[in-house]
Amino acid sequence: MKVKGCRELIEEVVDEGLCAYCGACAGSCPYLVSYKGRIVPLDNCTISEGQCFKYCPRTPIDLDAISQEVFGTVYSDDELGNAEEVLIARSTDAYIRERAQYGGTVTALLSLALEEGFIECAVLGKMSDEKIPCTFLARDKDQILQCAGTSYMACPILEALNQFPKESKERLGIVAMPCQVLALSKMKKDPPQNRVDIGNVKLVIGLFCTWALCHDTFHRFLRENFDLSQVIKFDIPPPPADRFDVYTISGRTSFPLEQIRKFIMTTCSYCLDMTAEFADISVGSAEGIEGWNTVIIRTKTGADLMQLAETKGILETQVLPDENLAHLKTAAIEKKKRALKNIVERTGGKEDFLYLGGLSEGVIDKLLEY
Amino acid sequence: MSSIAMNKPGTTVLLMGNEAVARGAIEAGIGVAAAYPGSPSSEVLPAIAGVAKEMNIHAEWSVNEKVATEVAAGASFAGIRSFVVMKQNGVNVAVDFIVNLNMTGIGEGGMVIFVADDPGGMTSSNEEDSRTITKWLDNPLLEPSSAQEAKEMTKWAYELSEAVNLLTFVRGVTRISYTKSNVVLGELPERREKKAYFPELWDMYNPKKSKFTSGPFPIYHKPLHEKLEKAREIFETSTFNRYRGPENPDVLVITCGACTSYCTEAVDELRAGDRVGVLKLGTTWPLPEKLVAKHLSTTKKVLFVEEMDPFVEQSVMELAASLLPTTCDLTFYGARSGHLTPYNEQSTNLVINALMDILGTTYQPRDLTYDREAKEAIKIVPNRPINMCPGCSHRATFWAVKKALQLDGRKGFLCGDIGCYSMGFAGPGFFQSRTMHAMGSGTGVANGLGNLKHFGFDQPVLAITGDSTFFHATMPALVNGVYNNSNFILLIVDNSATAMTGFQPHPGTGQLATGEQATVVDMEGLCRAIGAEVKVCDPFDLDNATATLLGMMQQDAGVRVIIMRHMCQLVKDKRKIPRKYKMHVDSEKCLADTCGCDMLCTRLFGCPGLMVDRETGKASIDEALCVGCGLCTDICPANAIIREEAIG
Known part of the structure; x- marks a missing residue:
């Protein structure tokens, strides 16, 4: 996997519309910063093999090697990746549930991890007053709650990780999108230099994601339709609603989902991963089961935390009904197939899968045959 | 005295x-x-x-x-x-x-x-x-x-x-x-207590126009030419015009100004005093034609040596044309013939080369190894590209401009102007100035660029001007922009001096040319009165200056002014304002040329007070040059440049 420099990152990823705005390249050097949905090069860095290029989730990646690092096994061709257990859960705290997007599982787990001293700080995304997702460091439950809910826009939280002082020993938890989890896994596989110890990251909670919206175009749409200071939250209710809801102080405004899809980031169409396959725990909505989250436990860290949450009565869990599991798997494999098809269309053949390396022929054939 | x-x-x-x-x-x-x-x-x-x-x-x-x-x-x-x-x-x-x-x-x-x-x-x-x-x-x-x-x-x-x-x-x-x-020295005049008096007053019994109001022009233009003819007559006998050389030189050199020395030196070096005469003109316009015609008649070859335009050359050739056919044997050498250039300075060597060609002689001023040795010797001279002084506030301003333009991302740019900050066109200002012409022109050009919206122009336009340049020629351009609804941001880099030319005071400094106290013209109030939105920043507060500029850029309407106010470091030194910080580099923390820094401070920021330690390859402070402004602490990504409050 050839590592290149900052200039190539900009030319091959950012300028090509492949940037996922995860923040992995930013915040640890004076050359790259995130700003309103863009990764901005501030000046010419001449390092030929930069960490910016190295950890980008859209530069060449060896999925088998990453999988070996995180799970001790090769990349799984399972729809949901390496899943120890799949279930549904929700917070037992009504106050949390009321503020959360769905069942409040992420908030509950993070709060528990903080209270137990398992982590000392959570690296999160939060919507600013201008309705731009910004990174936020939460060190107590109230601060975590401030970050509940989604903006449907990418937030460069890994920039915040990169900005931690090199000498910091603070134990960190991160809530991340699949692309961000991928970048984090790259870091775990080959730890960064001149930055905070990646070993400080003790917990990675991944969020299900089918796509994220482009800041620029989505914001233009929002500004045309709303006074941003009045906007409270966004939601995509489960099918067959097929709509995008914007909640403001004065109530709900719905748009056909198709109208919003125009604002999806280009890079999302090349993303294989719906369920954040390299996280400790992955959490998403539970389609058809209102007020609950789907939870995929992937690592021992994840399993231990879930176990503790149940023991302490912080979360209540149930088995995910087979029908719902099958539906989840279909959605996940559909995303993979779509992505691979789009990649092949873009590169013009099976010789080049853009950033994807380490996919066995079996996996490729399986995905492409559909 | x-x-x-x-x-x-x-x-x-x-x-x-x-x-x-x-x-x-x-x-x-x-x-x-x-x-x-x-x-x-x-x-x-x-x-x-x-x-x-x-x-x-x-x-x-x-x-x-x-x-x-x-x-x-x-x-x-x-x-x-x-x-x-x-x-x-x-x-x-x-x-x-x-x-x-x-x-x-x-x-x-x-x-x-x-x-x-x-x-x-x-x-x-x-x-x-x-x-x-x-x-x-x-x-x-x-x-x-x-x-x-x-x-x-x-x-x-x-x-x-x-x-x-x-x-x-x-x-x-x-x-x-x-x-x-x-x-x-010559004599000083007696101290005359002459009363100044304006004589051209209105006379109600005999009202007529003043001598100092011009027109009708054909009538006024004619005496002007007559005055010039009078000057020409005076010039014919002026002792500022001198000739040195033989009565009938093979080559007559006509020269003026600083070139006079080059010519006489060249003739002496070539030992050609018996063949070459030098006519040095001190009164070059209007040309003393009789004098020049007399000298033209003594020779067949004329070489003009002057700096820049062939001014005397053309005047003399024009004269020669009017004297035809008596001048038909003359051959002229100079800028037109390519023997000398109509640009850059002249030198003794250049004149020697021209004369050698005309005289058909050779000249070897030194032994042949000299040039080779000189080329070797020049290698030990360190390369010294132009730079702003250590602690210069303009460096901070251009750093903020660069960042704000990049963050904004709409392909905005800066129109440069004349002053120390002219260096914005090159490395010291990170090549941020993309135009540069006359005093105040950056703002004038920005006026035009900022009014192209109806042609789909959507790039943010910035202009920069110094405090002295602002009073000199920028003010009308600012008024124009406000009046004509242009769309740009003017950065006034107010460093409290006309720094480029040697710290002369200006209307904003509160000081006269004589050193006496003066009324301060309030630049900020002036801009507000013109109708521009005005913000004032200290560029040394880099984050705030950048954010303020970026915020202003994103308003994207009308003429906005941001005054970047920070006193010139050299003015501080002149006023003996004590240095703020004592600087050092923590070489443990310095990332040098590794990923995460890539020598930002010495490679790009470029303050002369920063250098690379040859032994360690890390950044270090050149204590002889550092003025302790502390700015580099804010740009170092590794917090390796440490500023401590200077004591005393």
Whole structure:
């Protein structure tokens, strides 16, 4: 996997519309910063093999090697990746549930991890007053709650990780999108230099994601339709609603989902991963089961935390009904197939899968045959 | 007492060319001197201002060259000899007034303008030959060849000015202005308590127009040409025109100004004194035609040696054409023939080369190994690219501009201007200035760019101007922008001095040319009154300056002004303001050329106070140059540059 420099990152990823705005390249050097949905090069860095290029989730990646690092096994061709257990859960705290997007599982787990001293700080995304997702460091439950809910826009939280002082020993938890989890896994596989110890990251909670919206175009749409200071939250209710809801102080405004899809980031169409396959725990909505989250436990860290949450009565869990599991798997494999098809269309053949390396022929054939 | 005002005629003193010019004006008994600073002319006015009180002279830094010329004209109208000083660019600013002044003529007081040209553009934004202007303006022109002659000519220019009732030009060049040489002092005038009086008053019983209002123009233009003819007659016998050489030279060199020395040296080096004659002209416009015609008749070959435009060359060739057929045997060499260039400075070597070709001789000044050894020797001289001083506030401003433009991301750009911050076109300003022309032009150009919305133009436009430049020529452009609904941001980099030319005060500094206290013109209030939104930042608060600029850019409407206010470090030093920090680099923390830094401080930021330690490869502080401003601490990504409060 050839590592290149900052200039190539900009030319091959950012300028090509492949940037996922995860923040992995930013915040640890004076050359790259995130700003309103863009990764901005501030000046010419001449390092030929930069960490910016190295950890980008859209530069060449060896999925088998990453999988070996995180799970001790090769990349799984399972729809949901390496899943120890799949279930549904929700917070037992009504106050949390009321503020959360769905069942409040992420908030509950993070709060528990903080209270137990398992982590000392959570690296999160939060919507600013201008309705731009910004990174936020939460060190107590109230601060975590401030970050509940989604903006449907990418937030460069890994920039915040990169900005931690090199000498910091603070134990960190991160809530991340699949692309961000991928970048984090790259870091775990080959730890960064001149930055905070990646070993400080003790917990990675991944969020299900089918796509994220482009800041620029989505914001233009929002500004045309709303006074941003009045906007409270966004939601995509489960099918067959097929709509995008914007909640403001004065109530709900719905748009056909198709109208919003125009604002999806280009890079999302090349993303294989719906369920954040390299996280400790992955959490998403539970389609058809209102007020609950789907939870995929992937690592021992994840399993231990879930176990503790149940023991302490912080979360209540149930088995995910087979029908719902099958539906989840279909959605996940559909995303993979779509992505691979789009990649092949873009590169013009099976010789080049853009950033994807380490996919066995079996996996490729399986995905492409559909 | 300054030797400028020394009243000991006959004494020899060491003076810079510019000081000699000042002395000449003082010996002529000027009462008023006005100037706008600009190298290589900047030292003339301070030399006069330094003795202004004792010599009863009003000396002022005017806001620009046109106003300076008008100030001097006012004095002339009231019978007072007056003096105005500028560099070549300044003449362009003043010329609109001068062309009108020539129509009316000056007052009873003689009026002289000293213009310092800059061949090679060593301290200028352009290379321009101001002499050509005198031709189309119809003003007499003198060109001194030494500091001594600069003094004599300046003094004599007043007699000429009064004799022909015209503003008279004395044109120097960098090598005259900045040469220090022996000058024999002349007499100082008696201190006259002459009352200034404007004579052209309205007479209710005999109302008629004043002498100082021009027109009808055919009537006024004719006497102007007659005045010039009178000057030409005077020039025919001027001792500023001299000939050295044989009666019938093989080659007649016609030269003027600083080139005179190159020519006589070249002739001596070539031992060609018996074959080559040098006619040195001190009065170059209007051309003393009889004198020149007489010399043309003595030779068959003529070489012109002058700097920049072939000014004398063309005048003489024009004369030769009018003398045909007696001049038909003449061959002319110079800029037209390609023997010398009509740009850059001349030198003895260049004249030697030209003469060798014309004479068909060879010349070997030194042994052949010299050039090779010189090439070797030059390798030990460190490369010294242009840079801003350590602690310069402009570096901070350009850093903020660069970041704000990149973050904004709409392909915005900066229009540059004239001052220390001109270096924004190159490395010291991170190549941020994308246009650069005359004083105030950055803002004028921004006016035009900011009004192209209906052609789909959507790039943010920034302009930069210095505090002195703001008063000089930017103000009208700012008014224009507000009035015409343009869309740009003007950054005024207010460092409390006309720093580029040597810290002359200006209307915003509260100080006069003489050092006395002055009314401060409130730049901020002025911009607000013009109708622009104004914000003031300290560029050393980099984050705030960047955020303020970025915020202003994103308003994207109308004319906005951001004043980047931070005193010039050299002014701080002059005022003995103690240094703020003691700096050092924690080499443990310094990331040097590794990922995460890539030598940001020395490779890009480029303050001369920072250097790379040869042994460790890490950044370090050059204690001889660092002024302890502390700015580099804020740009170091590894927090390796440490600033500690300086003690005492």
